Amino acid sequence: MKKKKSLSILKYFFMIIVSFISIFPFLWMIISATNDAREITAVKLTFGTHLVENLRNLFHSDLNFGASLGYSTFIAVITTVLALLISSVAGYGFEIFRSKARDRVFNILLLSMMVPFCALMIPLYRMFGAVGKTGLTGIGLNTLISVIAPYVCTAFLIFFFRQNTKSFPKDILEAARIDGLNETRIFFHMYMPVMKSSYAAGAIITFMSSWNNYLWPLVALQDPQKRTVPLILSAMGSSYTPDYGMIMAGIVIATLPTGFLFFMMQKQFVAGMIGSVK
Amino acid sequence: MNSEQSIAAKQITSDFRTVGGPHGSSRHTLEKKLNRWGWGFVSMSIVLISVFVFFPMIAALIMSFQTGKGVNMHFGGLTNYIRLFHDQTVAKALGNTFIYLIFQVPIMLILALIISVILNDKNLKGRTFFRVAIFLPCITSLVSYSLIMKNIFSNDGIFNQLLSHIGLSPILWTTDSFWAKVLIILSITWRWTGYNMIFYLSGLQGIEPSIYEAAEIDGANSFQKMIHMTVPLLKPIILFTTITSTIGTLQLFDEVQNITKGGPANGTVTISQYIYNLCFKYTPNFGYASAVAFIVVVLIVFLSLIQMKIGGKENQ
Structure with missing residues:
Protein backbone atom coordinates (compact mmCIF):
# COMPACT_ATOMS: atom_id res chain seq x y z
CA MET A 1 0.00 0.00 0.00
CA LYS A 2 2.74 2.40 1.02
CA LYS A 3 4.80 1.49 -2.02
CA LYS A 4 1.87 2.29 -4.28
CA LYS A 5 1.45 5.71 -2.75
CA SER A 6 5.09 6.70 -3.17
CA LEU A 7 4.93 5.48 -6.78
CA SER A 8 1.95 7.69 -7.47
CA ILE A 9 3.71 10.71 -5.92
CA LEU A 10 6.64 9.95 -8.22
CA LYS A 11 4.23 9.87 -11.17
CA TYR A 12 2.81 13.30 -10.36
CA PHE A 13 6.28 14.67 -9.77
CA PHE A 14 7.39 13.36 -13.18
CA MET A 15 4.33 14.72 -14.98
CA ILE A 16 4.65 18.14 -13.36
CA ILE A 17 8.33 18.38 -14.35
CA VAL A 18 7.59 17.32 -17.94
CA SER A 19 4.65 19.74 -18.21
CA PHE A 20 6.76 22.55 -16.80
CA ILE A 21 9.51 21.91 -19.36
CA SER A 22 6.88 21.87 -22.12
CA ILE A 23 5.26 25.12 -21.05
CA PHE A 24 8.27 27.13 -19.90
CA PRO A 25 9.52 28.18 -23.37
CA PHE A 26 6.01 29.56 -24.08
CA LEU A 27 6.03 31.56 -20.87
CA TRP A 28 9.52 32.80 -21.68
CA MET A 29 8.38 33.78 -25.18
CA ILE A 30 5.35 35.72 -23.93
CA ILE A 31 7.22 37.41 -21.08
CA SER A 32 10.16 38.30 -23.32
CA ALA A 33 7.82 39.84 -25.88
CA THR A 34 7.03 42.50 -23.27
CA ASN A 35 10.65 43.18 -22.31
CA ASP A 36 13.48 44.87 -24.14
CA ALA A 37 16.69 43.12 -25.24
CA ARG A 38 18.62 44.24 -22.16
CA GLU A 39 15.99 42.95 -19.75
CA ILE A 40 15.89 39.61 -21.59
CA THR A 41 19.66 39.22 -21.23
CA ALA A 42 19.27 40.06 -17.54
CA VAL A 43 16.70 37.22 -17.28
CA LYS A 44 13.70 39.25 -16.19
CA LEU A 45 10.92 36.79 -15.36
CA THR A 46 8.10 39.31 -15.02
CA PHE A 47 6.03 41.12 -17.62
CA GLY A 48 7.59 44.38 -18.75
CA THR A 49 6.35 47.52 -20.45
CA HIS A 50 8.00 47.19 -23.85
CA LEU A 51 5.37 45.21 -25.77
CA VAL A 52 4.17 48.20 -27.80
CA GLU A 53 7.74 49.25 -28.53
CA ASN A 54 8.64 45.71 -29.64
CA LEU A 55 5.62 45.57 -31.92
CA ARG A 56 6.47 48.95 -33.37
CA ASN A 57 10.05 47.82 -34.06
CA LEU A 58 8.71 44.63 -35.61
CA PHE A 59 6.34 46.34 -38.03
CA HIS A 60 8.62 49.27 -38.80
CA SER A 61 11.81 47.32 -39.42
CA ASP A 62 12.97 47.30 -43.04
CA LEU A 63 12.22 43.55 -43.17
CA ASN A 64 8.53 44.39 -43.64
CA PHE A 65 6.87 42.03 -41.19
CA GLY A 66 3.40 43.39 -41.97
CA ALA A 67 3.64 42.45 -45.65
CA SER A 68 4.95 39.00 -44.72
CA LEU A 69 1.83 38.40 -42.60
CA GLY A 70 -0.22 39.08 -45.73
CA TYR A 71 1.89 36.76 -47.90
CA SER A 72 1.81 33.96 -45.35
CA THR A 73 -1.94 34.24 -44.87
CA PHE A 74 -2.58 34.27 -48.62
CA ILE A 75 -0.28 31.29 -49.23
CA ALA A 76 -1.68 29.24 -46.34
CA VAL A 77 -5.34 29.92 -47.19
CA ILE A 78 -5.02 29.26 -50.93
CA THR A 79 -2.89 26.15 -50.35
CA THR A 80 -5.44 24.80 -47.88
CA VAL A 81 -8.46 25.40 -50.12
CA LEU A 82 -6.84 23.90 -53.23
CA ALA A 83 -5.20 20.99 -51.40
CA LEU A 84 -8.46 20.01 -49.68
CA LEU A 85 -10.43 20.18 -52.92
CA ILE A 86 -7.96 18.32 -55.13
CA SER A 87 -6.94 15.70 -52.57
CA SER A 88 -10.47 14.95 -51.39
CA VAL A 89 -11.65 14.50 -54.98
CA ALA A 90 -8.76 12.07 -55.49
CA GLY A 91 -9.26 10.24 -52.18
CA TYR A 92 -12.96 9.87 -52.99
CA GLY A 93 -12.17 8.67 -56.49
CA PHE A 94 -9.72 6.03 -55.36
CA GLU A 95 -12.09 4.69 -52.70
CA ILE A 96 -15.51 4.90 -54.37
CA PHE A 97 -14.45 3.86 -57.88
CA ARG A 98 -12.14 1.05 -56.91
CA SER A 99 -10.43 -0.91 -59.62
CA LYS A 100 -7.26 -2.92 -59.82
CA ALA A 101 -5.62 -0.39 -62.13
CA ARG A 102 -6.48 2.55 -59.89
CA ASP A 103 -5.30 0.70 -56.78
CA ARG A 104 -1.96 0.21 -58.50
CA VAL A 105 -1.78 3.92 -59.39
CA PHE A 106 -2.67 4.79 -55.79
CA ASN A 107 0.22 2.71 -54.49
CA ILE A 108 2.57 4.47 -56.89
CA LEU A 109 1.29 7.86 -55.67
CA LEU A 110 1.92 6.74 -52.09
CA LEU A 111 5.59 6.19 -52.97
CA SER A 112 5.86 9.96 -53.40
CA MET A 113 5.57 10.26 -49.61
CA MET A 114 8.96 8.58 -49.31
CA VAL A 115 10.69 11.13 -51.52
CA PRO A 116 12.64 13.56 -49.30
CA PHE A 117 12.06 17.22 -50.04
CA CYS A 118 15.79 17.96 -50.16
CA ALA A 119 15.96 15.85 -53.35
CA LEU A 120 13.05 17.76 -54.92
CA MET A 121 13.99 21.31 -54.08
CA ILE A 122 16.79 21.61 -56.65
CA PRO A 123 14.79 20.43 -59.69
CA LEU A 124 11.73 22.40 -58.48
CA TYR A 125 13.86 25.52 -58.12
CA ARG A 126 15.22 25.08 -61.66
CA MET A 127 11.77 24.21 -63.01
CA PHE A 128 10.18 27.39 -61.67
CA GLY A 129 13.24 29.35 -62.77
CA ALA A 130 12.84 28.04 -66.32
CA VAL A 131 9.10 28.75 -66.37
CA GLY A 132 9.75 32.31 -65.17
CA LYS A 133 12.25 32.90 -67.97
CA THR A 134 9.73 31.99 -70.66
CA GLY A 135 7.87 35.18 -69.88
CA LEU A 136 5.20 33.67 -67.68
CA THR A 137 6.41 35.91 -64.88
CA GLY A 138 3.36 35.17 -62.76
CA ILE A 139 4.43 31.62 -62.00
CA GLY A 140 8.22 31.76 -61.89
CA LEU A 141 10.44 32.02 -58.82
CA ASN A 142 9.68 34.77 -56.31
CA THR A 143 5.95 34.44 -56.93
CA LEU A 144 3.42 33.26 -54.41
CA ILE A 145 2.24 30.63 -56.92
CA SER A 146 5.67 28.98 -56.86
CA VAL A 147 5.32 28.57 -53.09
CA ILE A 148 1.78 27.21 -53.33
CA ALA A 149 1.90 24.90 -56.37
CA PRO A 150 4.05 22.02 -55.06
CA TYR A 151 1.73 21.61 -52.07
CA VAL A 152 -1.74 21.65 -53.65
CA CYS A 153 -1.78 17.88 -53.96
CA THR A 154 -0.01 15.58 -51.53
CA ALA A 155 -0.16 11.81 -51.27
CA PHE A 156 -0.58 12.24 -47.54
CA LEU A 157 -3.86 14.14 -47.91
CA ILE A 158 -5.16 11.78 -50.61
CA PHE A 159 -4.44 8.88 -48.27
CA PHE A 160 -6.10 10.77 -45.41
CA PHE A 161 -9.28 11.36 -47.43
CA ARG A 162 -9.33 7.82 -48.79
CA GLN A 163 -9.15 6.41 -45.25
CA ASN A 164 -11.94 8.75 -44.13
CA THR A 165 -14.09 7.91 -47.15
CA LYS A 166 -14.22 4.31 -45.92
CA SER A 167 -16.73 5.47 -43.30
CA PHE A 168 -18.91 7.23 -45.89
CA PRO A 169 -22.23 5.33 -46.23
CA LYS A 170 -21.99 3.85 -49.72
CA ASP A 171 -25.61 2.71 -50.05
CA ILE A 172 -26.74 6.32 -50.43
CA LEU A 173 -24.63 6.44 -53.60
CA GLU A 174 -26.87 3.86 -55.26
CA ALA A 175 -29.97 5.75 -54.21
CA ALA A 176 -28.56 8.97 -55.61
CA ARG A 177 -27.59 7.34 -58.88
CA ILE A 178 -31.05 5.88 -59.30
CA ASP A 179 -32.44 9.37 -58.66
CA GLY A 180 -30.36 10.50 -61.63
CA LEU A 181 -27.72 12.57 -59.83
CA ASN A 182 -24.43 12.62 -61.70
CA GLU A 183 -21.17 11.79 -59.97
CA THR A 184 -19.90 15.36 -59.51
CA ARG A 185 -23.19 16.41 -57.96
CA ILE A 186 -23.04 13.44 -55.61
CA PHE A 187 -19.57 14.54 -54.56
CA PHE A 188 -20.38 18.21 -53.98
CA HIS A 189 -23.90 17.88 -52.58
CA MET A 190 -23.73 14.63 -50.63
CA TYR A 191 -20.15 13.70 -49.86
CA MET A 192 -18.77 17.11 -48.89
CA PRO A 193 -21.47 18.01 -46.32
CA VAL A 194 -21.29 14.56 -44.70
CA MET A 195 -17.51 14.68 -44.42
CA LYS A 196 -17.35 18.13 -42.80
CA SER A 197 -15.27 16.96 -39.85
CA SER A 198 -12.72 15.29 -42.11
CA TYR A 199 -12.40 18.52 -44.05
CA ALA A 200 -11.93 20.45 -40.81
CA ALA A 201 -9.19 18.08 -39.67
CA GLY A 202 -7.51 18.14 -43.09
CA ALA A 203 -7.74 21.94 -43.19
CA ILE A 204 -5.99 22.28 -39.84
CA ILE A 205 -2.99 20.14 -40.76
CA THR A 206 -2.64 21.70 -44.21
CA PHE A 207 -2.98 25.28 -42.98
CA MET A 208 -0.50 24.65 -40.20
CA SER A 209 2.17 23.05 -42.33
CA SER A 210 1.80 25.76 -44.95
CA TRP A 211 1.87 28.59 -42.40
CA ASN A 212 4.99 27.12 -40.79
CA ASN A 213 6.78 25.96 -43.95
CA TYR A 214 10.35 27.16 -44.12
CA LEU A 215 12.67 25.35 -46.55
CA TRP A 216 10.72 25.67 -49.81
CA PRO A 217 9.74 29.35 -49.34
CA LEU A 218 13.40 30.00 -48.44
CA VAL A 219 14.44 28.49 -51.79
CA ALA A 220 11.60 29.84 -53.94
CA LEU A 221 11.45 33.38 -52.53
CA GLN A 222 14.96 34.71 -53.03
CA ASP A 223 13.69 38.28 -53.29
CA PRO A 224 14.06 39.84 -49.81
CA GLN A 225 10.95 41.93 -50.48
CA LYS A 226 8.79 38.81 -50.69
CA ARG A 227 9.24 36.82 -47.53
CA THR A 228 6.86 34.75 -45.47
CA VAL A 229 6.68 35.04 -41.67
CA PRO A 230 9.09 32.16 -40.87
CA LEU A 231 11.64 33.63 -43.31
CA ILE A 232 11.45 37.05 -41.65
CA LEU A 233 11.78 35.57 -38.17
CA SER A 234 14.73 33.47 -39.26
CA ALA A 235 16.42 36.50 -40.82
CA MET A 236 15.89 38.49 -37.62
CA GLY A 237 17.29 35.65 -35.52
CA SER A 238 20.44 35.30 -37.58
CA SER A 239 21.48 38.96 -37.47
CA TYR A 240 24.63 39.77 -35.48
CA THR A 241 22.79 41.45 -32.64
CA PRO A 242 19.31 39.94 -32.62
CA ASP A 243 16.72 42.07 -30.82
CA TYR A 244 15.02 39.29 -28.90
CA GLY A 245 12.22 41.49 -27.58
CA MET A 246 11.13 42.18 -31.14
CA ILE A 247 11.74 38.57 -32.28
CA MET A 248 9.67 37.13 -29.42
CA ALA A 249 6.83 39.53 -30.24
CA GLY A 250 7.04 38.26 -33.83
CA ILE A 251 6.99 34.64 -32.68
CA VAL A 252 3.93 35.31 -30.53
CA ILE A 253 2.12 36.71 -33.59
CA ALA A 254 3.30 33.79 -35.76
CA THR A 255 2.01 31.29 -33.17
CA LEU A 256 -1.39 32.95 -32.67
CA PRO A 257 -3.20 31.37 -35.67
CA THR A 258 -2.05 27.82 -34.93
CA GLY A 259 -2.60 28.29 -31.21
CA PHE A 260 -6.10 29.58 -31.90
CA LEU A 261 -6.89 26.60 -34.15
CA PHE A 262 -5.59 24.22 -31.51
CA PHE A 263 -7.61 25.61 -28.62
CA MET A 264 -10.79 26.06 -30.66
CA MET A 265 -10.75 22.73 -32.45
CA GLN A 266 -8.69 20.35 -30.34
CA LYS A 267 -10.68 17.33 -31.44
CA GLN A 268 -10.26 17.91 -35.18
CA PHE A 269 -6.67 18.94 -34.56
CA VAL A 270 -5.83 15.54 -33.11
CA ALA A 271 -8.05 13.75 -35.63
CA GLY A 272 -6.12 15.41 -38.43
CA MET A 273 -2.86 14.09 -37.09
CA ILE A 274 -3.83 10.53 -36.33
CA GLY A 275 -6.73 10.16 -38.75
CA SER A 276 -4.54 8.81 -41.50
CA VAL A 277 -2.94 6.10 -39.37
CA LYS A 278 -6.07 4.35 -38.19
CA MET B 1 -2.97 -2.79 -44.31
CA ASN B 2 -2.25 -4.23 -47.70
CA SER B 3 -4.33 -7.32 -47.14
CA GLU B 4 -7.08 -5.16 -45.73
CA GLN B 5 -6.99 -3.05 -48.87
CA SER B 6 -7.18 -6.01 -51.20
CA ILE B 7 -10.08 -7.52 -49.25
CA ALA B 8 -11.96 -4.24 -49.45
CA ALA B 9 -11.12 -3.97 -53.12
CA LYS B 10 -12.63 -7.38 -53.85
CA GLN B 11 -15.73 -6.51 -51.91
CA ILE B 12 -16.33 -3.27 -53.71
CA THR B 13 -15.67 -4.58 -57.20
CA SER B 14 -18.15 -7.35 -56.52
CA ASP B 15 -20.64 -4.72 -55.34
CA PHE B 16 -20.28 -2.94 -58.63
CA ARG B 17 -20.79 -6.13 -60.57
CA THR B 18 -24.17 -6.70 -58.99
CA VAL B 19 -25.30 -3.09 -59.45
CA GLY B 20 -26.48 -3.55 -63.01
CA GLY B 21 -28.79 -6.40 -62.07
CA PRO B 22 -29.37 -9.45 -64.24
CA HIS B 23 -29.07 -7.68 -67.59
CA GLY B 24 -25.52 -8.24 -68.75
CA SER B 25 -25.28 -5.36 -71.20
CA SER B 26 -26.52 -2.60 -68.89
CA ARG B 27 -24.21 -3.87 -66.18
CA HIS B 28 -21.38 -3.59 -68.61
CA THR B 29 -22.15 -0.01 -69.65
CA LEU B 30 -22.60 1.12 -66.06
CA GLU B 31 -19.28 -0.40 -65.12
CA LYS B 32 -17.65 1.35 -68.03
CA LYS B 33 -19.26 4.63 -67.11
CA LEU B 34 -18.19 4.37 -63.47
CA ASN B 35 -14.69 3.46 -64.58
CA ARG B 36 -14.51 6.64 -66.64
CA TRP B 37 -15.75 8.68 -63.68
CA GLY B 38 -13.10 6.98 -61.55
CA TRP B 39 -10.27 8.11 -63.81
CA GLY B 40 -11.85 11.56 -63.98
CA PHE B 41 -11.81 11.92 -60.21
CA VAL B 42 -8.20 10.82 -59.74
CA SER B 43 -6.62 12.33 -62.87
CA MET B 44 -5.85 15.76 -61.40
CA SER B 45 -3.88 14.25 -58.54
CA ILE B 46 -1.93 11.96 -60.87
CA VAL B 47 -0.92 14.94 -63.02
CA LEU B 48 0.05 17.14 -60.07
CA ILE B 49 2.06 14.51 -58.19
CA SER B 50 3.81 13.55 -61.42
CA VAL B 51 4.71 17.17 -62.15
CA PHE B 52 5.80 18.10 -58.62
CA VAL B 53 7.32 14.84 -57.34
CA PHE B 54 8.02 12.16 -59.94
CA PHE B 55 9.26 14.42 -62.73
CA PRO B 56 11.59 16.41 -60.41
CA MET B 57 12.83 13.12 -58.99
CA ILE B 58 13.90 11.94 -62.44
CA ALA B 59 15.37 15.36 -63.17
CA ALA B 60 17.40 15.14 -59.95
CA LEU B 61 18.68 11.69 -60.90
CA ILE B 62 19.81 12.95 -64.30
CA MET B 63 21.34 16.06 -62.73
CA SER B 64 23.33 13.94 -60.30
CA PHE B 65 25.33 12.66 -63.28
CA GLN B 66 26.06 16.17 -64.54
CA THR B 67 28.83 18.55 -63.53
CA GLY B 68 29.36 22.26 -63.93
CA LYS B 69 28.66 25.48 -62.08
CA GLY B 70 25.30 27.20 -62.20
CA VAL B 71 23.29 26.61 -65.36
CA ASN B 72 26.16 25.41 -67.57
CA MET B 73 26.01 21.68 -66.96
CA HIS B 74 27.29 18.74 -68.94
CA PHE B 75 27.43 14.98 -68.53
CA GLY B 76 30.06 13.99 -66.01
CA GLY B 77 29.47 10.30 -65.45
CA LEU B 78 30.06 9.16 -61.90
CA THR B 79 32.23 12.16 -60.99
CA ASN B 80 29.73 13.44 -58.40
CA TYR B 81 29.27 10.07 -56.78
CA ILE B 82 33.03 9.51 -56.56
CA ARG B 83 33.43 12.94 -55.00
CA LEU B 84 30.92 11.97 -52.27
CA PHE B 85 33.37 9.46 -50.84
CA HIS B 86 36.12 12.04 -50.38
CA ASP B 87 33.90 14.80 -49.04
CA GLN B 88 34.62 15.60 -45.39
CA THR B 89 31.39 17.56 -44.99
CA VAL B 90 29.29 14.66 -46.26
CA ALA B 91 31.00 12.39 -43.72
CA LYS B 92 30.38 14.94 -41.00
CA ALA B 93 26.72 15.44 -41.98
CA LEU B 94 26.10 11.70 -42.09
CA GLY B 95 27.85 11.26 -38.74
CA ASN B 96 25.75 14.01 -37.14
CA THR B 97 22.54 12.60 -38.60
CA PHE B 98 23.29 9.17 -37.18
CA ILE B 99 24.04 10.64 -33.77
CA TYR B 100 20.66 12.40 -33.86
CA LEU B 101 19.01 9.16 -34.96
CA ILE B 102 20.65 6.92 -32.37
CA PHE B 103 20.08 9.22 -29.40
CA GLN B 104 17.19 11.54 -30.16
CA VAL B 105 14.65 9.13 -31.66
CA PRO B 106 14.79 6.48 -28.87
CA ILE B 107 14.89 9.08 -26.06
CA MET B 108 11.85 10.85 -27.49
CA LEU B 109 9.83 7.73 -28.22
CA ILE B 110 10.51 6.11 -24.83
CA LEU B 111 9.63 9.37 -23.08
CA ALA B 112 6.43 9.66 -25.14
CA LEU B 113 5.51 6.07 -24.31
CA ILE B 114 6.06 6.51 -20.56
CA ILE B 115 4.05 9.75 -20.55
CA SER B 116 1.16 8.22 -22.46
CA VAL B 117 1.01 5.17 -20.19
CA ILE B 118 0.81 7.47 -17.16
CA LEU B 119 -1.81 9.65 -18.90
CA ASN B 120 -3.89 6.63 -19.80
CA ASP B 121 -4.51 5.97 -16.09
CA LYS B 122 -8.09 7.16 -15.49
CA ASN B 123 -7.33 7.84 -11.80
CA LEU B 124 -4.66 10.39 -12.60
CA LYS B 125 -5.79 13.87 -11.58
CA GLY B 126 -5.29 16.73 -14.04
CA ARG B 127 -4.98 14.45 -17.07
CA THR B 128 -6.34 17.04 -19.49
CA PHE B 129 -3.97 19.68 -18.22
CA PHE B 130 -0.94 17.41 -18.53
CA ARG B 131 -1.98 16.25 -22.00
CA VAL B 132 -2.55 19.76 -23.33
CA ALA B 133 0.66 21.05 -21.73
CA ILE B 134 2.82 18.30 -23.21
CA PHE B 135 1.20 18.61 -26.63
CA LEU B 136 1.54 22.41 -26.70
CA PRO B 137 5.05 22.52 -28.29
CA CYS B 138 3.49 21.07 -31.47
CA ILE B 139 1.66 24.31 -32.24
CA THR B 140 4.91 26.24 -32.70
CA SER B 141 6.59 26.47 -36.07
CA LEU B 142 10.02 24.92 -36.37
CA VAL B 143 11.61 28.32 -36.96
CA SER B 144 9.83 29.86 -33.95
CA TYR B 145 10.80 27.24 -31.43
CA SER B 146 14.35 27.10 -32.77
CA LEU B 147 14.73 30.80 -32.06
CA ILE B 148 13.25 30.42 -28.58
CA MET B 149 15.69 27.58 -27.85
CA LYS B 150 18.58 29.59 -29.29
CA ASN B 151 17.73 32.38 -26.88
CA ILE B 152 17.22 30.17 -23.81
CA PHE B 153 20.48 28.30 -24.43
CA SER B 154 22.64 31.17 -25.66
CA ARG B 191 9.06 19.84 -29.96
CA TRP B 192 8.04 16.29 -30.94
CA THR B 193 7.49 14.25 -27.76
CA GLY B 194 3.91 15.46 -27.39
CA TYR B 195 3.24 14.73 -31.05
CA ASN B 196 4.26 11.08 -30.65
CA MET B 197 2.42 10.87 -27.33
CA ILE B 198 -0.87 11.54 -29.14
CA PHE B 199 -0.34 8.47 -31.34
CA TYR B 200 0.47 6.23 -28.36
CA LEU B 201 -2.50 7.56 -26.38
CA SER B 202 -4.89 6.76 -29.20
CA GLY B 203 -3.36 3.29 -29.41
CA LEU B 204 -3.63 2.72 -25.65
CA GLN B 205 -7.30 3.62 -25.70
CA GLY B 206 -7.88 0.60 -27.89
CA ILE B 207 -6.43 -1.80 -25.30
CA GLU B 208 -8.85 -3.48 -22.89
CA PRO B 209 -8.05 -2.47 -19.28
CA SER B 210 -9.04 -5.98 -18.16
CA ILE B 211 -5.82 -7.38 -19.68
CA TYR B 212 -3.83 -5.21 -17.30
CA GLU B 213 -6.01 -6.16 -14.36
CA ALA B 214 -5.35 -9.83 -15.06
CA ALA B 215 -1.61 -9.18 -15.17
CA GLU B 216 -1.76 -7.28 -11.88
CA ILE B 217 -3.46 -10.24 -10.22
CA ASP B 218 -0.61 -12.37 -11.52
CA GLY B 219 1.75 -9.96 -9.74
CA ALA B 220 3.20 -8.04 -12.68
CA ASN B 221 4.76 -4.68 -11.79
CA SER B 222 4.53 -1.50 -13.88
CA PHE B 223 7.82 -2.14 -15.65
CA GLN B 224 6.87 -5.72 -16.58
CA LYS B 225 3.47 -4.59 -17.82
CA MET B 226 5.17 -1.99 -19.99
CA ILE B 227 7.72 -4.34 -21.55
CA HIS B 228 5.58 -7.46 -21.92
CA MET B 229 2.17 -5.99 -22.65
CA THR B 230 2.09 -2.34 -23.69
CA VAL B 231 5.04 -2.45 -26.09
CA PRO B 232 3.91 -5.59 -27.97
CA LEU B 233 0.32 -4.35 -28.15
CA LEU B 234 1.38 -0.96 -29.50
CA LYS B 235 3.88 -2.48 -31.89
CA PRO B 236 2.36 -1.15 -35.15
CA ILE B 237 2.12 2.38 -33.74
CA ILE B 238 5.64 2.26 -32.32
CA LEU B 239 6.85 1.13 -35.71
CA PHE B 240 4.94 3.95 -37.42
CA THR B 241 6.37 6.61 -35.08
CA THR B 242 9.87 5.17 -35.49
CA ILE B 243 9.62 5.37 -39.28
CA THR B 244 8.22 8.91 -39.34
CA SER B 245 10.79 10.13 -36.78
CA THR B 246 13.62 8.50 -38.71
CA ILE B 247 12.52 10.02 -42.00
CA GLY B 248 12.10 13.39 -40.28
CA THR B 249 15.58 13.22 -38.76
CA LEU B 250 17.17 12.32 -42.08
CA GLN B 251 15.68 15.52 -43.52
CA LEU B 252 16.49 17.76 -40.58
CA PHE B 253 16.99 21.37 -41.67
CA ASP B 254 14.98 24.11 -39.95
CA GLU B 255 16.29 23.57 -36.42
CA VAL B 256 19.95 23.29 -37.30
CA GLN B 257 19.75 26.22 -39.71
CA ASN B 258 18.18 28.46 -37.08
CA ILE B 259 19.87 27.35 -33.86
CA THR B 260 23.50 26.69 -34.83
CA LYS B 261 23.70 27.38 -38.60
CA GLY B 262 25.38 23.96 -38.77
CA GLY B 263 28.31 25.07 -36.63
CA PRO B 264 30.60 25.11 -34.83
CA ALA B 265 32.89 23.89 -37.65
CA ASN B 266 30.12 21.74 -39.17
CA GLY B 267 29.61 20.15 -35.74
CA THR B 268 25.83 20.00 -36.21
CA VAL B 269 25.50 20.21 -40.01
CA THR B 270 22.92 17.92 -41.62
CA ILE B 271 22.59 16.54 -45.15
CA SER B 272 19.67 18.81 -46.10
CA GLN B 273 21.61 21.80 -44.89
CA TYR B 274 24.70 20.83 -46.88
CA ILE B 275 22.53 20.45 -49.99
CA TYR B 276 21.06 23.90 -49.36
CA ASN B 277 24.54 25.38 -48.92
CA LEU B 278 25.83 23.70 -52.09
CA CYS B 279 23.02 25.30 -54.10
CA PHE B 280 22.42 28.67 -52.52
CA LYS B 281 25.35 29.62 -50.32
CA TYR B 282 28.42 28.58 -52.26
CA THR B 283 28.76 28.79 -56.07
CA PRO B 284 25.77 26.71 -57.15
CA ASN B 285 26.68 23.12 -57.96
CA PHE B 286 23.29 21.55 -58.65
CA GLY B 287 24.74 18.30 -60.00
CA TYR B 288 26.78 17.49 -56.93
CA ALA B 289 23.98 18.67 -54.61
CA SER B 290 21.62 16.21 -56.34
CA ALA B 291 24.08 13.39 -55.78
CA VAL B 292 24.20 14.29 -52.07
CA ALA B 293 20.38 14.30 -52.02
CA PHE B 294 20.33 10.77 -53.34
CA ILE B 295 22.14 9.63 -50.20
CA VAL B 296 19.01 10.65 -48.30
CA VAL B 297 16.74 8.92 -50.82
CA VAL B 298 18.71 5.67 -50.53
CA LEU B 299 18.83 5.90 -46.72
CA ILE B 300 15.09 6.49 -46.43
CA VAL B 301 14.22 3.58 -48.70
CA PHE B 302 16.75 1.31 -46.96
CA LEU B 303 15.73 2.17 -43.38
CA SER B 304 12.02 1.95 -44.17
CA LEU B 305 12.51 -1.52 -45.65
CA ILE B 306 14.49 -2.71 -42.62
CA GLN B 307 11.93 -1.34 -40.20
CA MET B 308 9.05 -2.88 -42.09
CA LYS B 309 10.85 -6.21 -42.17
CA ILE B 310 11.56 -6.16 -38.43
CA GLY B 311 8.00 -5.13 -37.68
CA GLY B 312 6.58 -7.76 -39.99
CA LYS B 313 8.72 -10.59 -38.63
CA GLU B 314 8.00 -10.02 -34.97
CA ASN B 315 4.33 -9.63 -35.64
CA GLN B 316 4.00 -13.18 -36.85
Missing part, protein backbone atom coordinates in the same frame (compact mmCIF):
# COMPACT_ATOMS: atom_id res chain seq x y z
CA ASN B 155 25.96 31.63 -23.85
CA ASP B 156 24.55 34.31 -21.56
CA GLY B 157 20.99 33.00 -21.79
CA ILE B 158 18.60 32.04 -19.03
CA PHE B 159 19.76 28.42 -18.79
CA ASN B 160 23.42 29.28 -18.29
CA GLN B 161 22.53 31.99 -15.79
CA LEU B 162 20.53 29.39 -13.89
CA LEU B 163 23.56 27.09 -13.91
CA SER B 164 25.90 29.75 -12.56
CA HIS B 165 23.25 30.69 -10.00
CA ILE B 166 23.45 27.19 -8.50
CA GLY B 167 27.23 27.19 -8.66
CA LEU B 168 27.84 25.30 -11.89
CA SER B 169 29.94 26.58 -14.75
CA PRO B 170 28.00 27.69 -17.83
CA ILE B 171 27.86 25.43 -20.89
CA LEU B 172 28.96 26.72 -24.28
CA TRP B 173 25.86 25.40 -26.06
CA THR B 174 26.45 26.87 -29.50
CA THR B 175 30.23 27.09 -29.61
CA ASP B 176 31.13 23.60 -28.41
CA SER B 177 30.58 20.85 -30.95
CA PHE B 178 29.43 18.27 -28.38
CA TRP B 179 27.01 20.55 -26.52
CA ALA B 180 25.67 21.97 -29.78
CA LYS B 181 24.56 18.46 -30.73
CA VAL B 182 23.06 17.99 -27.26
CA LEU B 183 21.15 21.24 -27.75
CA ILE B 184 19.77 20.10 -31.11
CA ILE B 185 18.70 16.77 -29.56
CA LEU B 186 17.06 18.51 -26.57
CA SER B 187 15.23 20.93 -28.84
CA ILE B 188 13.83 18.32 -31.19
CA THR B 189 12.76 16.20 -28.23
CA TRP B 190 10.95 19.18 -26.72
